[in-house]
Amino acid sequence: QQQVKQSPQSLIVQKGGISIIxxxxxxxxxxxxxxxxxxxxxxxxxxxxxxxxxxxxxEGRFTISFNKSAKQFSLHIMDSQPGDSATYFCAASGHSNYxxxxxxxxxxxxxx
Amino acid sequence: DAGVxxxxxxxxxxxxxxxxxxxxxxxxxxxxxxxxxxxxxxxxLLIYFNNNVPIDDSGMPEDRFSAKMPNASFSTLKIQPxxxxxxxxYFCASSSQQGYGYTFxxxxxxxVV
Numbered sequence: 001q002q003q004v005k006q007s008p009q010s011l012i013v014q015k016g017g018i019s020i021i022x023x024x025x026x027x028x029x030x031x032x033x034x035x036x037x038x039x040x041x042x043x044x045x046x047x048x049x050x051x052x053x054x055x056x057x058x059e060g061r062f063t064i065s066f067n068k069s070a071k072q073f074s075l076h077i078m079d080s081q082p083g084d085s086a087t088y089f090c091a092a093s094g095h096s097n098y099x100x101x102x103x104x105x106x107x108x109x110x111x112x
Numbered sequence: 113d114a115g116v117x118x119x120x121x122x123x124x125x126x127x128x129x130x131x132x133x134x135x136x137x138x139x140x141x142x143x144x145x146x147x148x149x150x151x152x153x154x155x156x157l158l159i160y161f162n163n164n165v166p167i168d169d170s171g172m173p174e175d176r177f178s179a180k181m182p183n184a185s186f187s188t189l190k191i192q193p194x195x196x197x198x199x200x201x202y203f204c205a206s207s208s209q210q211g212y213g214y215t216f217x218x219x220x221x222x223x224v225v
Contacts, residue, residue: 032212034212034213041218041219042218042219043116043203043205043216043217043218043219044155044203044214044216045215045216046213046214046215049212049213089155093212098143098145098160098162098167098168099157099160099168100157100214102154102155104154105154
């Protein structure tokens with residue numbers, strides 16, 4: 001029940017296309033859903049996050065869509081660029097719970 | 113703000129040797145986390161400190177691993193004795209709110225031969 005399942009494991013998208021990464025969770029106590037971006041040789045960096053009181057959050061080309069009833073959330077990258085090539089992790093945590101539960105990661109490659 | 117600072121960036125050591133990894137969290141952050149990342153197991157939380165006090169060390173794999181946070185600006189992760197299976201990238205992260213908005217360091221790549 002503590003797991004966060006992320007898919008796909010890897011993704012190749014043409015430049016200018018839309019990249020979509022999906023995550024699903026079981027624990028209904030989760031109330032914070034961040035996405036992290038990790039480049040080779042660097043630590044994960046917070047990209048965007050959402051709470052379950054909204055269904056969508058947009059920051060530039062990055063959008064989180066959240067479906068509370070289905071217990072799913074996804075990251076959409078519009079107009080994908082080669083510089084977006086990285087590994088993306090979804091995560092979740094519950095109120096007053098310090099521990100982020102991490103997805104397994106998606107390696108995204110944007111082809112020029 | 114220099115971010116979370118980890119040292120060394122790379123460490124190669126022989127099996128059986130002691131290894132000490134260091135972390136300086138962001139000033140004002142009161143939560144500190146040590147993570148290990150491998151291809152096989154992904155990101156694993158090793159230990160969590162809040163206000164310099166270890167709150168949860170259930171992720172520390174064995175007694176060979178120990179962590180300290182003597183003050184708000186410094187933490188160490190020690191492995192003694194080291195083994196080849198400890199080879200991984202070790203990350204330190206800090207946060208000003210429990211569970212929210214972690215900032216990670218650039219990591220220490222440890223290779224035990």
